[in-house]
Amino acid sequence: MKTKITELFGIQYPIILSGMSWVSVPKMVAAVSNAGGLGILATGPLSVEETRVAVREIRQLTDKPFGANCALMFPGAAENTKVLLEEKVPVINFALGKGDWIVKKAHEYGGKVVATVVNARHAKRAQDYGCDAVIATGNEAAAHGEAITTMVLIPSLMDALKIPVIAAGGIADGRGLAAVMALGAEGVAMGTRFMTTQESPLHDNYKKLSLEKDVTDTIFSKRFDGIWCRVMKTDAAERAIKRGLDIPASLVSSKDIARQLHLPYFKVLAGVLASGFKNAIQMAYLANAFKMIRLATEEGDLQTGVLPVGQVTGLIHDMPTVKEVIERVVAEARQVQQGLAQKLA
Numbered sequence: 001m002k003t004k005i006t007e008l009f010g011i012q013y014p015i016i017l018s019g020m021s022w023v024s025v026p027k028m029v030a031a032v033s034n035a036g037g038l039g040i041l042a043t044g045p046l047s048v049e050e051t052r053v054a055v056r057e058i059r060q061l062t063d064k065p066f067g068a069n070c071a072l073m074f075p076g077a078a079e080n081t082k083v084l085l086e087e088k089v090p091v092i093n094f095a096l097g098k099g100d101w102i103v104k105k106a107h108e109y110g111g112k113v114v115a116t117v118v119n120a121r122h123a124k125r126a127q128d129y130g131c132d133a134v135i136a137t138g139n140e141a142a143a144h145g146e147a148i149t150t151m152v153l154i155p156s157l158m159d160a161l162k163i164p165v166i167a168a169g170g171i172a173d174g175r176g177l178a179a180v181m182a183l184g185a186e187g188v189a190m191g192t193r194f195m196t197t198q199e200s201p202l203h204d205n206y207k208k209l210s211l212e213k214d215v216t217d218t219i220f221s222k223r224f225d226g227i228w229c230r231v232m233k234t235d236a237a238e239r240a241i242k243r244g245l246d247i248p249a250s251l252v253s254s255k256d257i258a259r260q261l262h263l264p265y266f267k268v269l270a271g272v273l274a275s276g277f278k279n280a281i282q283m284a285y286l287a288n289a290f291k292m293i294r295l296a297t298e299e300g301d302l303q304t305g306v307l308p309v310g311q312v313t314g315l316i317h318d319m320p321t322v323k324e325v326i327e328r329v330v331a332e333a334r335q336v337q338q339g340l341a342q343k344l345a
Helices: 004-009 026-034 048-061 077-086 100-108 120-129 150-160 174-182 204-212 235-243 247-260 265-274 277-297 311-315 322-344
Strands: 015-017 039-042 066-071 091-095 112-117 133-137 165-168 187-190 218-221 229-232
Touching: 004 133, 015 026, 015 039, 015 322, 026 039, 026 048, 026 066, 026 322, 039 048, 048 066, 048 077, 066 077, 077 091, 077 100, 091 100, 100 112, 112 120, 120 133, 120 150, 133 150, 150 165, 150 174, 174 187, 174 322, 204 229, 218 235, 235 277
Parallel strands: 015 187, 039 066, 066 091, 091 112, 112 133, 133 165, 165 187
Antiparallel strands: 218 229
């Protein structure tokens, strides 16, 4: 396959691993890159030291292009991003913040920068920053999409942008790849599909649930982490969303996060409080969500864990290898293309 994305990143197939905390670890990143796609490391749960080690581990596991992401509103994200720049990571994917400085530094060593966006306003800003592409997250996606579905979001961005668009949300097979390419996308980012593979570190409890769930078995709410977020529908998720913000729990969770990121807790707390009331509330939401996601992915905790998944969880019925997923998606997309050619002839 040859698209603007395969040429931009130097990859075989326009298929990207979404950067998912505790899932998109070095072995997963390398598996996707070695299979011809682009693996993206999730740095959200990592300290500065762990980020550097992870990048170097990926380079030991693959000689193919790879990327890493950073959600700029999270504690420690700016410091992690500086590590990615120092290590000259080939592709940096940022979200939830202003990334013009990332673009400038990455372009100095020939790196590429991709912004994750949910609407045309954000996408145009990313283009103005000099981003090389955007990942457009539709409503169907796991975690942070917004109201616009992929079917509408992609063509709306094609009308607004000159840089390539990568579609995320609602894609788990070759039908999805062919569909978004017909809408103008140059590639796809998949999280939920890759989450349920043999190489994925996701706990078996949630892999099993992912195979059992239907396309209707997700919840889309702002009451989980303070941002519109889609998670797997479970009793634990429904309790968390009904409860909403739990300030006492967030204080405990924030201590855990500071410890995990190797950051002084009082420095983190002071920084959050100094950022204003609205941001402090947002950080409190995220602290609790961070812990619940970790409990789901790493420990398989079905009582308190909550897992972000996309609606395509209902389209997933097996647990292949990463390589098998990519080969299957590409082969199916080609079959769809041939079928469409006959229908449109």
